[in-house]
Structures are given as structure tokens and as C-alpha cells.
Amino acid sequence: MTNSSPAPVSTAKLEAESRSATKAQLIEFWYYFSQNKGAVIGLVVFMALVIMAVFAPLIAPHDPTFQYRDSFLVPPAWEDGGKATFLLGTDAVGRDILSRLIYGAQFSLFIGVVVVSIALVGGIVIGLVAGYMRGSVDTFIMRLMDIILAFPSLLLALVLVAILGPGLMNAMIAIAIVLQPHFVRLTRAAVMAERGRDYVVAARVAGAGHMRLMFKTILPNCLAPLIVQATLSFSNAILDAAALGFLGMGAQPPTPEWGTMLAEAREFILRAWWVVTFPGLAILVTVLAINLVGDGLRDALDPKLKRS
Amino acid sequence: MSQQPILKVRDLYRTYEIKGGLFRPASTLTAVKGVNFDVERGTTLAVVGESGCGKSTLARMLTMIDAQSSGTIEVDGLPIDISKTGISKDMRQKVQIVFQNPYGSLNPRQKIGHVLEEPLLLNTNMPAAERRDLALDMLQKVGLQPEHYGRYPHMFSGGQRQRIAIARAIMMKPKLLVLDEPVSALDLSVQAQILNLLKDLQDEMGLTYVFISHDLSVVRYLADKVMVMYFGEVVEYGTRDEVFGNPQHSYTKTLFAATPNADVESIRKRIAAKNAA
Numbered sequence: 134m135t136n137s138s139p140a141p142v143s144t145a146k147l148e149a150e151s152r153s154a155t156k157a158q159l160i161e162f163w164y165y166f167s168q169n170k171g172a173v174i175g176l177v178v179f180m181a182l183v184i185m186a187v188f189a190p191l192i193a194p195h196d197p198t199f200q201y202r203d204s205f206l207v208p209p210a211w212e213d214g215g216k217a218t219f220l221l222g223t224d225a226v227g228r229d230i231l232s233r234l235i236y237g238a239q240f241s242l243f244i245g246v247v248v249v250s251i252a253l254v255g256g257i258v259i260g261l262v263a264g265y266m267r268g269s270v271d272t273f274i275m276r277l278m279d280i281i282l283a284f285p286s287l288l289l290a291l292v293l294v295a296i297l298g299p300g301l302m303n304a305m306i307a308i309a310i311v312l313q314p315h316f317v318r319l320t321r322a323a324v325m326a327e328r329g330r331d332y333v334v335a336a337r338v339a340g341a342g343h344m345r346l347m348f349k350t351i352l353p354n355c356l357a358p359l360i361v362q363a364t365l366s367f368s369n370a371i372l373d374a375a376a377l378g379f380l381g382m383g384a385q386p387p388t389p390e391w392g393t394m395l396a397e398a399r400e401f402i403l404r405a406w407w408v409v410t411f412p413g414l415a416i417l418v419t420v421l422a423i424n425l426v427g428d429g430l431r432d433a434l435d436p437k438l439k440r441s
Numbered sequence: 442m443s444q445q446p447i448l449k450v451r452d453l454y455r456t457y458e459i460k461g462g463l464f465r466p467a468s469t470l471t472a473v474k475g476v477n478f479d480v481e482r483g484t485t486l487a488v489v490g491e492s493g494c495g496k497s498t499l500a501r502m503l504t505m506i507d508a509q510s511s512g513t514i515e516v517d518g519l520p521i522d523i524s525k526t527g528i529s530k531d532m533r534q535k536v537q538i539v540f541q542n543p544y545g546s547l548n549p550r551q552k553i554g555h556v557l558e559e560p561l562l563l564n565t566n567m568p569a570a571e572r573r574d575l576a577l578d579m580l581q582k583v584g585l586q587p588e589h590y591g592r593y594p595h596m597f598s599g600g601q602r603q604r605i606a607i608a609r610a611i612m613m614k615p616k617l618l619v620l621d622e623p624v625s626a627l628d629l630s631v632q633a634q635i636l637n638l639l640k641d642l643q644d645e646m647g648l649t650y651v652f653i654s655h656d657l658s659v660v661r662y663l664a665d666k667v668m669v670m671y672f673g674e675v676v677e678y679g680t681r682d683e684v685f686g687n688p689q690h691s692y693t694k695t696l697f698a699a700t701p702n703a704d705v706e707s708i709r710k711r712i713a714a715k716n717a718a
Contacts, residue, residue, distance in 0.1 A: 151552065151591025158593065331546035335609070338504055340533045340563040353550040 165433035172429020178422035186238040194218065195229035197236040197389040202227055206405045222407040224398060230407065233389035234415050240390045241371045241419060244305055248370035249363050251309035256316020257359065261347050263317065264324030275321070278314035286311045287376055294382040301374075301390065304383040308373045312366050319362050323355035357434035364427035368420040375416050391416050446479035447649050448486075448503070448617055453477070453512035455498050472498040474673040475512070480617070480666070483643065485650040487664035487681075489657065489696070495673040496653045500621045503651060504538040517616045530564050537610035541622040543602035547594035553580070553605055554590040560612045575612070582645075583608040583638060600631035604638065611642065619651045624659060636663060657697065661685060669693050 167173055185192060195201075195218075207223045208215045215222065221231040263274040281289065293307035327333060328351060336350045377383035378392025386393055391412045398408035453476040461467035473495040480486045490496050501507040503514060508524035515521065516535045537560075540546040547556060557576035561567050567575075577587050583604040594602060603623060610618055620639070624632040636659065642648055654660050660667060660681075667684040669677035669692065676690040688694050 147587065147590055150588045151554070154552065154592045154596065157596075331540040331542060332548040332551075334506055335538070335540065335546050335606075336548070336559065338506060338533075338536075338538055339560040339609070339613075340528075340530065341559070345563075350548060350551075354548070 162433050166429045169429040169432050171425045172432070175422040175425025175429065178418065179426055182238050182419060182422070183242065185235055186242050189235050189239055193229075193232035193235045194220070195232040197233045198228065198387045200227040201229075206401065206408070208405070209407050212407075221411050222405070224394070224408050225401055225405075228387075230394075230411055233394060234391070234411060236389045237391045237394065237412070237415065238419075240301070240384060240388065241374070241416075244301070244308075244374045245367040245370050245423075247305050248309045248312065248374070249367050251306070252312040252316055252366060252370075253359065253363050255309070256313050257320050257352070259313075260317040260320025261324055261352060264321035265328060265343070265347050265351070267325075271321070274317070278317050281311070281314045284311075287373060290373060290377060291380065291382060294377060299382045299385065301384040301388065304374055304377045305370075308370050308377070311373070312369060315362060315366065316359065319358055320355060323358055324351055327351045327354050360434060361427055361431045364423055364430055368423040368427075371416065371423075372420055445482060447482045447517050448478075448480040448651070449513075449515040450476055450478050450503075451513045451515075453499070453502065453514065454510045455495070455502060455507070456510045472673050473502070473509075476670075476675050478668055478675070478678060480649055480651060482616075482649055483647045484665040485643070485652050485663050486666045486668060487652045487654060487660040488668050488670060489654060489660055490670035491655065491696075494670045496670055497621060499670075500538065500619045500651070500653055503617070504536050504619050505532060506538075533560075533564055534613045535616045536619065537613060537615040537617075538619045538621060539603070539606050539610050539623045542626050543599050543606055544626075546606050547602055549594055552591050552593055553597075556594075556605060556609055557612055560609065564613060579608045579612060582642070584634075598631075599627050600634060603627060603631075603635055607635075607638065607642070611646065611648065614646065615648070617649050617651065619653070621653045622655070623652075625654070625656060632659070639663065669696065 201219075201223060204216060204219065204223050205227050206225055207219050207227075209222045210217050210220050212222075219229050219231070221229075221234070223229055224233070259274055259278075263271045284292075290304070290307040290311045293310060294304055297303035297307065324347075333346060333350055336346060341350060374383050374390070375392025375395065378390050379396045381396060384390035384393045386397060394412040395409060395416075398405075398412070401408045453473055454471065455473040457470045457472060459468050459470055476495075476499065478486065488496050488499065498507070502509045503516075505521060505523050505528050508522065513520060513522070516532070519532060519535065521532060551559075554573065554576050557579055558572045561572045561575065573590075577590060580587060580589055585601065585604055585608075589597070589601075594605070597605065603626075607623070623639070624635050627635060639650070640663065643650060650663070652660070652663055664681045667677070667679065667681050668675055669684065669690065671690075671692045677684055677688060677693045684693065685697075688697060
């Protein structure tokens with residue numbers, strides 16, 4: 134302890150050690166995540182969806198907007214009167230449903246990513262400020278969020294879209310605003326729990342400023358519940374976007390968005406079941422998969438539930 | 442060892458406002474009432490007292506976490522009053538703190554190397570390579586391995602974490618180190634190691650300690666001077682031998698008598714005293 138000359142340590146060795154520490158954390162995370170079978174299945178389905186969306190032009194058998202004039206409302210291939218080239222049948226104007234679903238995955242994932250990013254970034258910043266500053270700033274922000282939360286979410290989204298004008302982008306902004314308060318409350322609660330902890334005080338004694346304390350010291354320790362909430366909001370966003378699309382306020386035809394497809398198929402529910410069923414199933418499977426992943430993430434990230 | 446005081450505290454008060462509720466009026470609570478003391482360079486002052494007597498409040502004022510309500514603190518000739526002047530980098534470098542609970546005082550998402558480098562990063566313009574060398578140096582000084590540089594806090598035991606916390610505190614070479622019950626969360630054998638480490642560091646770096654504790658055996662081992670606090674007031678202040686050998690105040694006597702005693706005779710006496718009362 135008294136010798137002050139450090140033994141020569143190679144940089145490479147230190148970095149390898151540092152990397153292995155990071156790796157150990159990831160391995161531990163994966164261990165807890167993989168304990169939850171449902172979550173793994175959800176993850177596989179979600180990855181398949183992502184691949185489908187990315188390679189849509191290669192996978193889809195037809196152009197999603199091309200109308201085959203000779204095949205309106207063709208049933209799926211295995212039904213009587215189905216055609217092998219339209220595996221899941223066609224809709225009322227002769228577009229291939231399978232291709233539209235595959236392209237629709239692009240929109241759904243895009244909606245999820247954009248909405249969650251906006252809501253998450255906004256929610257984190259506002260929540261951090263509220264939880265860190267406390268006092269009147271906190272009260273003001275939280276009352277504002279309470280007002281937003283007091284509206285039925287879809288209704289508020291509808292009103293916002295009505296103000297902004299229909300369209301996919303506006304629908305996404307509206308949904309993000311509706312989802313934001315959940316992130317704000319969650320961040321604030323986590324920040325309030327962390328800000329009094331000794332390591333935060335220690336960082337302050339070491340000279341960390343407000344910004345550093347908020348974003349580098351406190352925020353990384355609040356991320357676990359936020360990640361879980363983000364995945365669950367991802368599916369919520371897809372659902373809300375589909376609902377807005379169904380009501381004619383979201384993506385506009387002929388965009389192959391799943392909710393919009395449902396809306397277009399409304400009048401054929403009794404005559405051609407496949408036009409409604411498949412977009413509905415696509416939404417169901419996607420949302421279910423993401424929710425399962427969210428569940429698994431909660432198991433892996435939330436130390437309170439973790440069996441130590 | 443020169444006898445000039447490095448820490449001068451005069452008439453220190455700290456009051457907390459307690460907000461009135463529906464059924465009780467607002468009131469004030471004085472946690473620290475008019476405390477005076479000096480600590481000489483390179484010595485250890487132990488602050489002893491029961492829970493809630495203002496020890497930790499005192500520590501928080503000395504380390505500039507909270508401001509004092511009135512009175513003066515002077516560290517190495519530099520007056521400290523953060524409610525008036527704020528905190529300069531200069532002041533930061535003079536005082537650091539080690540917390541009681543080593544499980545809460547390290548950021549779970551920060552690797553040890555970054556924990557140690559953070560004070561340097563924030564207070565100096567040192568290049569990254571130099572910071573790293575200093576951190577590695579410090580790891581060795583507190584009895585850890587260079588391999589520990591890249592690990593996370595949860596990979597360490599309580600004693601090792603406390604070593605890390607001490608290393609972080611002395612990275613800036615502070616004049617004064619406030620130790621807020623640094624060993625009370627550790628088991629006995631580890632306590633001894635940490636106390637020895639603190640002693641070695643004090644000899645080597647000429648550190649001055651304000652050591653807050655309720656464990657008298659630890660205090661007897663480490664302290665040069667002892668200050669006993671009782672409900673925010675200093676009831677006894679003197680060298681270790683004076684206080685331990687000839688306690689003046691009744692509370693100090695009670696405190697020394699409160700050391701657990703398990704022989705049959707003392708238990709009988711206690712029961713008799715209880716029955717008589």
C-alpha cells in the first residue's frame with residue numbers, strides 16, 4: 134500500500150477487462166430475459182416483423198397499390214375460387230392483401246419508432262426537470278400532465294388530429310403527445326427516488342453541475358422502467374395509429390397501413406371475411422409480440438422483481 | 442505536524458423549518474446549535490453522539506452539501522458559506538466526504554475507473570491519459586488491483602467498495618476528509634482493514650480527518666481529539682485521553698457506560714436498577 138509507483142499495466146489488458154465487465158452485464162441481462170419463454174417468442178416474432186419490413190420490396194409478391202382489375206375480392210388461395218398468386222386473397226379493388234400487409238409492417242414499425250422516440254425524449258426531459266427541480270416547476274408540469282391524462286386518450290388524439298389535419302405524420306405527433314404524460318410521470322418518480330441517494334450527493338460534492346447530475350448520473354439509473362414503458366407504448370402507438378386510421382384520421386388510402394386497410398374493408402365484413410381478418414390478425418400478432426418482449430424486459434431490468 | 446488549525450468552526454447553527462400541517466403550527470428544528478471547534482493539520486477529530494444529534498448535519502455543512510444557517514466555517518483559511526458565495530472549484534478541492542453506506546455511494550452504472558476520474562474531469566483540465574494513470578495509481582494505493590479499473594460497483598464487496606469511495610474522495614488531494622461513519626456498515630475484520638488504510642493514508646498524504654462515528658472502540662483507535670454531541674450541542678470536547686479518561690458531562694458518561702456488558706453481575710445490577718425505578 135505504501136509503494137506509490139504503479140506496476141506497468143498495458144492499456145490493452147485494461148480495455149479487455151473493461152469490455153468483459155460490460156459483457157458480463159449483457160450476459161446477465163440475457164439470462165434473465167431468456168428465463169421468460171414468452172418474451173423470447175415475442176422477440177423472435179418481432180425480429181421477423183422487422184426483417185419483413187426492411188426487405189418488403191423483395192418479399193412481397195405484388196406491388197401493394199397495383200389494382201388487378203380481373204380479381205376483385207379473390208378469397209385466399211386455400212378457399213374455393215382462390216388464386217395461387219394471391220395467397221391471402223385480394224381486396225375490393227383487386228390489390229394483393231399479403232403484399233399490403235408486408236408493406237404495412239413498414240408503416241407500423243415506423244409509427245412505433247417515431248411515436249416512442251418523440252414521447253420518450255420529451256417525457257424524459259420534462260420528467261427529469263420536474264423530478265430534479267421539485268417545487269413550483271414540478272407542480273406546474275405535473276398538473277399539466279394530469280390535464281392531458283384526464284382526457285380519454287383516443288379522443289384527445291382525435292381532437293389533435295382534427296386540429297393538425299389528417300395524415301400519418303400528424304397522427305403520430307398526436308399519439309406521441311397523448312403518450313407523453315406516462316413517460317413524464319415515470320421519469321419523475323424514478324428521478325425523485327434516485328436524487329437523494331448517496332452517489333448523487335457524492336457526484337455533487339465532486340463538483341458535478343445540474344446538467345451532468347441530471348443526464349449522466351441520475352438518468353442512466355432511471356432507464357429500466359422507461360425501457361419497459363417504451364416497449365409497451367410501442368404497441369400502444371401501433372394500436373392507436375390503427376384506430377385513427379380506421380376512423381379515417383390517420384394514414385390516408387391508398388397507404389397500406391393496417392388500420393386504414395381495416396377501415397376500407399369495413400363494408401365487406403360479411404361478404405369477404407379475409408379482407409378484415411388478416412390486417413386485424415397482423416395488428417394482434419405484432420402488439421402481442423411487443424407486449425411479451427416488454428414483459429421480459431421488465432423481468433430482466435427491474436431489480437425489485439429480480440430473484441437475486 | 443504544525444499546530445495551525447486547518448478547519449475552524451465558530452458558532453455554527455443549522456435550523457430546519459418544519460412546515461405546519463393541518464393540525465400543527467409551523468416550527469423550527471435546530472439540528473446544530475452553536476458548535477465551535479478547530480482541527481489541526483494532519484490530525485483526526487472524532488465526532489461522537491447518538492442518532493439524530495446533528496453529526497451528519499454537521500458533516501453535510503462541512504462538505505458544502507447544505508448551507509449553514511449562521512456561523513462561520515473556515516477551511517484552510519478559506520471561508521465557506523455556500524448560501525452567499527456559492528461553491529468554487531477551489532473550495533471543492535479542499536473538502537471531500539466518504540459516506541456510511543458503500544452500497545449506496547457508488548453509481549451502479551459507472552465503472553470504477555470513471556468513478557475515480559470524475560472529480561478530476563470536473564475540476565481540472567487534465568488529459569485523459571493522465572487521469573487514468575492517476576486513477577490506477579490510486580487504486581493501488583487503497584489496496585485494489587489495476588484490473589478493477591473497468592469493473593462495475595456491484596462486482597465488489599462492501600469493504601472493497603468503501604476503499605473505492607475513499608479513493609474517490611482523495612483523488613483531488615483534499616485538505617480535509619469528512620468520514621461519515623465509514624465503517625459502521627462493514628463487518629469487523631473489514632472494519633479493521635479500512636481503519637488501517639485510513640491511518641496509512643493519513644500518514645502518507647498528511648490528510649486531516651473529521652471522523653463521525655458512534656462506535657467508541659473505533660474512535661479510541663483513530664482519534665486525536667474527540668467531540669461529543671448531544672441534541673445538536675457539543676457537550677464534551679478535548680483530546681482523546683482527556684475525554685476517555687475523565688469524561689465530564691453526564692451524557693458522555695452514559696455513552697461510555699452504554700457499551701454492552703454481558704456478565705451476570707452487570708445484568709443483575711441493571712435489573713435491580715430497573716425494579717427500583
